[in-house]
Amino acid sequence: MDHRSDGAFSVLTLQAGSGPQIVPGDGFTIVAGCDHSFATCKAKFANALNFRGFPHLPGNDVAYAYVTDGGVFDGGPVVP
Numbered sequence: 001m002d003h004r005s006d007g008a009f010s011v012l013t014l015q016a017g018s019g020p021q022i023v024p025g026d027g028f029t030i031v032a033g034c035d036h037s038f039a040t041c042k043a044k045f046a047n048a049l050n051f052r053g054f055p056h057l058p059g060n061d062v063a064y065a066y067v068t069d070g071g072v073f074d075g076g077p078v079v080p
Contacts, residue, residue, distance in 0.1 A: 002013040012030070014022070022028075034040060038055030042048035067073070 001015060002011075004011050032045075034045070036053070038048065038051050038053060041051045
């Protein structure tokens with residue numbers, strides 16, 4: 001799928017054979033996809049300031065991991 005602006009119009013190109021047959025005059029709705037991750041919110045929508053999650057909390061794998069020599073335990077964010 002491809003989307004681009006062409007002057008006053010938007011051009012949407014769909015992959016052949018994906019979904020039902022579309023004919024001129026058909027109506028449809030397009031929704032910007034979001035996987036609810038901080039990285040997507042920041043890169044795709046430029047909306048990191050309004051992200052309502054907790055991107056810098058470590059996951060269970062980090063929280064339950066053993067302390068190792070040479071690890072960085074400075075309280076800094078795990079996710080950049």
